[in-house]
Amino acid sequence: MENIKRTMKQSLYALLIAGMIGSVSACSSNEREKNIDTSSSTNTAKAYENDNDAETTEIDKNAWMQERDTYVSTQRATLKRIDNDIDSWQSKMEGKKNAAMNEGxxxxxxxRDQFEDKLNEIETSTEENWTRMRNELDESAMELESTHKAFTKEYGKNS
Incomplete structure (x- = not known):
């Protein structure tokens, strides 16, 4: 137990000494940097900040576009699922004369066509109109899903 305490104490002292040496080194390094021409370092810092601003703007732009593309892909999958159901139902409906089913x-x-039109529009959306167009597509998606669900409930199992 005594050996463990001694080892821990020595390790702590070693860390403290290393920290002090590092801070002394950093201080002398900072002093040397202060003696360098400040106008060139200021210009470099400004250029770096401008590069960061442009980079941040580019990252924001890419993030927005990635969000849009992911959203469009998800909605395209919904459209494909509904198209598959429509195709399946149509093949089962051939020859049947059910006016209500045909209207449905x-x-x-x-x-479905209204949804696809809005989906095609949103692919060319800009950052300025993205939110409005996404809300419109969400509304169209809810209408499509509601109609799809109602048709499935009424005719999906029987057709």
Whole structure:
């Protein structure tokens, strides 16, 4: 137990000494840097800040575009799922003369086409109109999903 305490004490002293040496080194390094022409270091710092601002703006732009592209991909998957259901239902409906089912399918296709039009528009959205267009597409997606769900409930299992 005594050996452990002694070893820990020695380690602590070693760390303290290393820290003091490092801070003395840093202080003398800072003093040397202060003696360098401040105008060139100021210009370098300003250039670095400008580069960072441009880089940050580029990163923000890329982040926004990535968000849009991810959103569009997700919505395209929704569209594909609904298209597959429509194709399946249409093949099962061939030869059946059910006016209500045909009207339901017609309504579903209209909502689907409206959704696709908005989806195509949002792919060319800018950062300024992104939020508005996303909200419009979200609203269209809810309408499409609601119509799809209603058709599935009414005819999906029987067709």
């Amino acid at each position: 399918m017609k309504s579903l296709k209209i909502k």
